[in-house]
Amino acid sequence: KQEVTQIPAALSVPEGENLVLNCSFTDSAIYNLQWFRQDPGKGLTSLLLIQSSQREQTSGRLNASLDKSSGRSTLYIAASQPGDSATYLCAFRRDTGTASKLTFGTGTRLQVTL
Amino acid sequence: EPEVTQTPSHQVTQMGQEVILRCVPISNHLYFYWYRQILGQKVEFLVSFYNNEISEKSEIFDDQFSVERPDGSNFTLKIRSTKLEDSAMYFCASSDRDRTLAKNIQYFGAGTRLSVL
DSSP states (O other): OOOEEEEOSEEEEETTOOEEEEEEESOOOEEEEEEEEEOTTSOEEEEEEEETTOSEEEETTEEEEEETTTTEEEEEEOSOOGGGOEEEEEEEEESSOTTOOEEEOOOEEEEEEO | OOOOEEEOSEEEEOTTOOEEEEEEOOTTOOEEEEEEEOTTSOEEEEEEEETTEEEEEOTTOOTTEEEEOOSSSOEEEEESSOOGGGOEEEEEEEEOOOSSGGGOOOEEOOOEEEEEO
């Protein structure tokens, strides 16, 4: 059974710091990996999607990398802002068809302080 | 920007009652999903739906659950007889058929919080 682990579970940083969130998975047969943001009591906002053939993907201050061989993905947030405070989830999709499910990690709760 | 919409945002029900959670996926999307998140736990897959039938379902999705696409826009999740442990946030998601399937992004709604008393 695929396990997806996110470390750390919680992180507090001062505004302006660069930070890295980690996602580890046990099965390398992934099709793609999505990073999501979840605000308290709210839905999931897709941030980045990395295809299995890619090594990284960038959107603004966010950069996500993927290393299938080691079973790891990282989300790098540059110049963090208080508005970045949220829970960040990684989720992967296996190559089992077009309607295949996402398997989620436990999340990292990020707080960016002033 | 198109979005997945879910109603109601919060549903309170008594144990044993039937509930229907409603979702309007993004127009022209072809694949539909339900996930749930029990408070403090991971987001878990329930069921996927394509071409008017279930594509995949998890072990959570037992006979008490059903899904339906009654018309061209709505996608519903019915829980026939709710239990206390069904209390969770339920998320609907949809995705388009992309020529490159690896780019297939799932878009999520804001969720329905179900409270079973």
